[in-house]
Amino acid sequence: MADRPQMVDRILGLLAGTAVGDGLGAPFEGRSSVPATALDRWISSSRTLHHTDDTAMAMVLAEHLARSGGIDQAVLASDFAVAWYQEPLRGYGGGAARVLAAIADGADWRQAAVSVFEGGSWGNGAAMRVAPVAVVSTSVPEAAELGRRSAEITHTHAHGRHGAALQSAAAHLALHSDPDHPLDTDAFLVDLTDVVPSASWQEKLAGISALLGREASTEEAAGALGNDIGALGSVPLAVFAFLRHAEAPEAAIRCAVRCGGDTDTIAAMTGALSGARHGYAGLPASWTFRLEAGPRLHRITAQLTQDRSAGDLTRRRPREE
Ligand code: RVK
Ligand code: MG
Ligand code: MG
DSSP states (O other): OOOHHHHHHHHHHHHHHHHHHHHHHGGGTTOSOOOHHHHHHHHHSOOOBOOOHHHHHHHHHHHHHHHHSSOOHHHHHHHHHHHHHHOTTTTOOHHHHHHHHHHHTTOOHHHHTTSSSTTOOOBTHHHHTOTTHHHHOSSHHHHHHHHHHHHTTTOOSHHHHHHHHHHHHHHHHHHTSOTTSOOOHHHHHHHHHTTOOSHHHHHHHHHHHHHHHTTOOHHHHHHHHOOSSBSTTTHHHHHHHHHHTTTOHHHHHHHHHHTOSSHHHHHHHHHHHHHHHHOGGGSOHHHHTTBTTHHHHHHHHHHHHTTOOHHHHHOOOOTTO
């Protein structure tokens, strides 16, 4: 079990991993694949890693959790809408921007969430921002439940909600995994199976396991799991990239970007998981020092941890959960 300083570093790692993946992946968003040479050139530059909607919304969610300790959906909807209103050019999804504009305009968030797409959005926008709920969750089911509640504000479609639940549960497992021993990737996937009671999601989890078993390439993994803007077509790939390089955050985030497609979002989700397992200290300093959001991420980590004892930070219910 991590002691308090380690857990604080891992919470900062979860947030910084999100921002690093987002910033490193953003220039390649939409490319079918990303050559190693192009990624190397971008990685070796010293340019600021600007963040997009992924990190912007994750920070808003984290600040909300720090203030309230849980999720007040009406307040969180307003928090998201204010952030969109202040910075609408962070690359928000088209439907999400319209939902947030409606909330900013005074619409009830429950109506706004289904006003753009019938049945709500199946985009990955709820999953991309959800990792901070792992910090305030004491079990995998609680992380999944909080993930779903945070999703409903903009993503009421089952896939949008399941994606958030899977990513938040994975973040919880990563945050409480033991980085001094190799991660048991099979057990990690088994722990996720109850989180998504849906055949299409179960198939993806089985697909991750098969791809890990044959040490699949980024091309094969992206082809099998998807690398698109939908939750079902991106969250499993992010989990794959994390598990493929479970002991090497740099390699995991590189792998996520090289998968192509929705690169900022897939790498942000992988980065959250790798950062949660290995901490801020486990992320390359040559990446974290470039973060536009760096000072705010440190402030949020302090807010999330200041009133909580070591026990609160490290407690996790046993596996019968
Ligand atoms: C630009 C039909 C639907 C749908 C439904 C499609 C940022 C739409 C981030 C929609 C992430 C898009 C990403 C994204 C996050 C979703 N019927 N089409 N029921 N549900 N779509 O707008 O926050 O990059 O084409 O809800 O999930 O970096 O515009 O946004 O990559 O998926 O956007 O869904 O997107 P939205 P989001
Ligand atoms: Mg984005
Ligand atoms: Mg994206």
